[in-house]
Amino acid sequence: MAVFVVHEHHASHLHFDLRLEMGGVLKSWAVPKGPSMNPAEKRLAIAVEDHALEYGSFEGVIPEGRYGAGAVAIWDRGGFELKGGGTDEGMLEFILSGKKLKGAFVLARMSGKHKEWLLIKKKDGYEEPGFKLKTILTPAEAKKLSAMK
Numbered sequence: 001m002a003v004f005v006v007h008e009h010h011a012s013h014l015h016f017d018l019r020l021e022m023g024g025v026l027k028s029w030a031v032p033k034g035p036s037m038n039p040a041e042k043r044l045a046i047a048v049e050d051h052a053l054e055y056g057s058f059e060g061v062i063p064e065g066r067y068g069a070g071a072v073a074i075w076d077r078g079g080f081e082l083k084g085g086g087t088d089e090g091m092l093e094f095i096l097s098g099k100k101l102k103g104a105f106v107l108a109r110m111s112g113k114h115k116e117w118l119l120i121k122k123k124d125g126y127e128e129p130g131f132k133l134k135t136i137l138t139p140a141e142a143k144k145l146s147a148m149k
Contacts (some may be wrong), residue, residue, distance in 0.1 A: 001079035004033060004096055005056045008135055011070040012085040018045060018119065020080060020094065025050040027087060029117060033100055034075075037121050045119040047087075047109060061145055071142040075135075076100040094124075104144035111119035 002021040009017050009030075019026035030047035036043055052079040056077070062068045078098035085091035091107030096102060103126030110116040121127055137145070 001081060001097075003056055003077065004080040004098065004101075005060075005077040006031075006075045006098075006101065008034075008073045008075040008137060009068065009070065009137070010072070010137060011062075011068050014135070014139070014142075016075060017048070019051060019056060020082075020092075021053065022082070022087070024053070026053060026056055029119070030105065030120055034133045035105075035119060036133065037101065037126065037131040039121045039127050040129065041121075041131070043119040045117040047115040047117060048102075071137060071145040073136045097137070107130050 001038050005019045005026070007017040007019070009015050013032070016031045017036065018029045018031055021027075028051050029050045030048050031043050031045045045059065055075075059073050061071050076098040078096060078101075080097065081095045083093040083095060083104070087094050092107040093104065094107075095104055103124045104122035106120045106122060107117050108120065110118060
């Protein structure tokens, strides 16, 4: 089974990075508000550059002066199964088997856009209408980690 990881990324602004193992790399999207288990919450997901598979286990601090500088923690990870579509088609349907994210999701490219996608949880019995995103690191903890490097 392919892997997925969601990084909690305390860069200039807190965001989450969704990464899906596809074609020998981690296809990646920055999700400003983070993923949701609530099907009513469509989350903007901005396509970013692919990452090496090894980056899936990265936790630590990206040094000041480098792209994405700041603290990075693994928010969730697990296996994933592609059910349909592809990035070239502008639609991905997949099943996540993580600790926090479970079940069916869709990534759909927004009409007329190149990098802007929507991440949507499908109704499948795993949905959580009252889902509240909780970070692993507080802003103070992220700042302290970043200052240590």
